Amino acid sequence: MSRSPEFAIGQSVRRSEDPKLVTGKGRYTDDISLPGQAYGYVLRSPFAHGTIGAIDISAARQMPGVLAIYTGADLEAAGYGSLPANIQMTGRDGTPMAKPPRPLLAVGKVTFVGDPVAFVVAESASQARDAAEAIELDIDPLPAVTSAEEALKPGAPQIHEEAPGNLAIDFHSGDSEAVDRAIAAADHVTRLSLSSDRLVVAAMEPRAALARFEPETGRYEVHVPSQGVFAMHNFLAAVLDVEPKMVHLLTDNVGGSFGMKSMLYPETVLVCHAAKDLGRPVKWTSDRSGAFVSDSHGRDIQVTGTLALDKLGNFLALRLEGFGNIGAHLGHVAPIYFTANIAKNVVSVYRTPLIEVGIKCAFTNTTFTGPYRGAGRPDANYLMERLIDTAAEEMGLDRVKIRKRNQIKPSQIPYRAPSDLTYDSGDFPGVLNDAVELSDWHGFKTRRREAKKRGKLLGRGIGSYLEVTAPPNKEMGGIRFEEDGTVSIITGTLDYGQGHAAPFAQVLSEKLGVPFDRIRLRQGDSDEVVFGAGTGGSRSAMMSGAAIAEASEKVVEKGKQLAGVALEVAVGDIEFEDGRFSVAGTDLSIDIMELADKVRQGLALPDGTPDGLDVTHLTDVIPSSFPNGSHVAEVEIDPETGVVEVVRYTMVNDFGTILNPMLVEGQLHGGVMQGIGQALMETTLYDEEGQLLTGSFTDYAMPRADNAPDFVFASHPVPATTNPLGVKGCGEAGCAGSLSAIMNAVVDALRPYGVTHMEMPVTPEKVWRAINGN
The missing domain is CATH 3.30.365.10 (Aldehyde oxidase/xanthine dehydrogenase, molybdopterin binding domain)
Structure with a gap:
């Protein structure tokens, strides 16, 4: 048995998952139900900014089917941690980034329209919604600010005590004095102010979460759409204050994300708390109206760019100054897409000797922003390319020639x-x-x-x-030869629409000669993933591809030892090519799948011989591309x-x-x-x-x-x-x-x-x- 060339790396192989998805057989989080489950509904603030006077749940608590209603005070008393904000950064003066805590449900005040205020659990979704509408909110409105630039002005409404003047971070990179000198000496200076608008992600599948608590073990089973189960189950365990092994997180099919589902949201913790408190599974599913105000938004940056050129159109220096809108709370990787990603990517393909980036990131009374397809990369390239076109027009230069003149050769x-x-x-x-x-x-x-x-x-x-x-990181590559004759790839990225199954199988098929149609992909079970940085930043083919390729080498190493036993020859005489282990200089050989079968059937193995072909591998850190x-x-x-x-x-x-x-x-x-x-x-x-x-x-x-x-x-x-x-x-x-x-x-x-x-x-x-x- 040998690999089929039509499934080799570089071939246009159809997506393996499509027959299931296009015939309606996909399994998304909302498709999953557990016996005895109850349903949750989130009551959200109708005000962008305000002080909470009281939350009267008495009438709602008496409505049909209602099992529990939780407020911020309840969650605070339960001792849950703040939602994670993982990035550590310092501003231009060395001040650490402001990190106001984000409660699961609002406590004391609300900071944006959509801020979760109460969580209602009932026997049905409609009963939970009806009860939420009966809750009486006493909120004293406060002035609001929605623009990052306006939020940083004196007298703007103060949103978090931990961020005086609403400043999250004053990011800076580059040599200001050197850029000043280059601009002053330039033959031409182009200045352009522009913005990258705030966007709603609008993934096809709304967010959802379903949790079950097992009192005998103290373990949570959680179903949630994500961009990677390993990091998500660690985030959730930290907020729940339990060991990561006490969270079993599962992700099935995901209907789009673009960065939005990479982070932990309050609702996932809320269903876990309710499931433990009520002793039964609890499910929550977002509606589209809720998604518009509670899913992270994308982009929202305003920048003034200054490009200095000599008389021939050679770039001398670039300066970017502007504002990034964090929203009401920090997302888990905020504000990297406004700051470091802009500074890295604005370089583009050009030989610009000096680059300075200064971005002030502000809290506002809006939905928080997060990574959205590109996470600062498109914005940075857009800034550079608009400046180049504007400079070409101002200097009377050809748009193609000015680019060629400045490109890295x-x-x-x-x-x-x-x-x-x-x-x-x-x-x-x-x-x-x-x-x-x-x-x-x-x-x-x-x-x-x-x-x-x-x-x-x-x-x-x-x-x-x-x-x-692909920020430098490691990745898992697991290869498992199953009892049914299939081969599983296990890796820590996660397919939320990209079509990982076919290209990953192509890598394995080419490296090991495993028949393409016998390869399965497993990504969404935290119990199987020993490490995984998830899918994001265009990393999956690089990271998981490398992990699969390296794991395949380890399978071959094991296979040579096992083939030596099966073929009764010294390991040093075994060669591997095109899916077969062969004895050098003879026609004696065994296919890798046949070898796996022999091992399963009880091949007698001497001491020190691997007990099978299975491999769990973790790469070293792989650099960016x-x-x-x-x-x-x-x-x-x-x-x-x-x-x-x-x-x-x-x-x-x-x-x-x-x-x-x-x-x-x-x-x-x-x-x-x-x-x-x-x-x-x-x-x-x-x-x-x-x-x-x-x-x-x-x-x-x-x-x-x-x-x-x-x-x-x-x-x-x-x-x-x-x-x-x-x-x-x-x-x-x-x-x-x-x-x-x-x-x-x-x-x-x-x-x-x-x-x-x-x-x-x-x-x-x-x-x-x-x-x-x-």
Whole structure:
């Protein structure tokens, strides 16, 4: 038995999980029910800021089916810890980041619309909701602030005592004096203020949680959607104040996350508390209205960029100054996406000698922000690319040539960036050249004339990018030969839509020759995962791929010893290739699956011989990778209505070794569509009192299929040297390239009307006003 070449690394293999998902046989958290379960409902604050006078639950407690109602005082008395905020950072003056505690239910005051105030548990979900509506809240409203910049001004409403002036951290990196000198000596300085709007994540599957407590063992069984069970069960155990082994966390199918489900939310702890208190399982499922105000939001950063250039257009220095909106509470990795990720990724593919980043992150009376597809990477690349286009226009330089002039050349790699990271691989000029050619850059004038005849404006834009993906970490790779003849891969990443099963099986099939259709993937059981950093930061193929490859080597080492016994020869005579252990110089051999069967059937093994082929492996720390690319967008604008349509989209990317080209292209399609959503229609608006004005799909516009252009996808791979497979992460690249390409194209189309910049989203109203001078 040998491996099939159609399932090798580099082949476009269909997603293994799709038949189950598209036929409705997926198993999401809300699909799971346990015997005797009760149902929870969260009562949320209708005020953005206010002092809690009283919470009267007396009438609600008497309603049919109600089993319990918990308030912040109850949870505080139970001794639960604050929700985790894991990042440790210091500001420019050495002051540690402010970390106000986040209670599970509000105590003393509420800080945003949607702040959980009470948890009702009843025999049915409808009874729990009805009872929640009967709770009388006495909240004395306080002034609210929703903008990070406004929150930092003197006299702004104070949100947390632990964060004077609402400042979470004043982040700074770079040499201010050196940047000052470079700007002062520059032949040209471009300044541009721009924002990356706050977004609602709007995953297809709302959050949910189901818990059961076993009094005999003191152990919790918890079902919850996540981006990795290992970290999540550790977070939960810490808040519950129990050993991690006392939490058995399970994640089945997950219907999207984009960063939002990577963190621990109050509701997961609430169902655990209620399950223990009531002696029966408790289930909670979010509704869409609740999700809009309680799921972490994305983006929300305002920055002024300053780019200094010499007379030829060579970059001399870059300075970014601005504000990041934390929201009412710190998320578990806040505020890294506003700070360190901006500083790392704004370098992009360019030789900018000096880079300074200063971002003040503020608490506001809004839903907390968290990582959202790219977590600062798209924002940083967007800032850089808009500055480059603006500088080119101001200096009368060609947009392609100014990029080429400043790109890091292949001969300069390894390249030590101002971020203190070393780029290990890449051909940035080659990628841009491919994008220019594939997009028919030089045929644009003809297309623009044709559009003008139809009364339309045509614009084009480039979005080059480089991402620092996969924060350095370890990962688990477990391989288990099962009794039923299948082989399980066990790893600490988690598939929430990416399609891990097929590419991971391709790696195992190529390395060990295991038949593709006999490989199973296990990721969602904390009892089986000895370590796992989860899925996020475009890390899965790099980290789990490397772990599987390294674990496969250990399987071969064990297999040679076992094959020596089975074939009755010395271990030194055993070779392994294409799924078979062979005796050198003979035709005597045994397939790896046959060997596994022999071991299961009781092969007599001498002392010191492995008892099987199973391996549990943990990699060493694997460094980041640097995926990069150039995207070219063309947009058509109707000047009568202001409607913007993306009509052509070309992308050339360097993802190193590509495990499965079809899945990679699909990832890019999805990421670009999210970029289209942010650039053209999505935005989150609050009024002066902190009320969310875009709290449903009636008010919050999402991209649809008819907003998608035909995509042209191509690869220019230069394998990474930072991991065994040469992989570079691809999951967030679509967002990183699309914001710049689309917005540069919009400005290009509107330039005849004197437009030099537009803020996202470029809605028809905004465009119409820009055209008509309003």
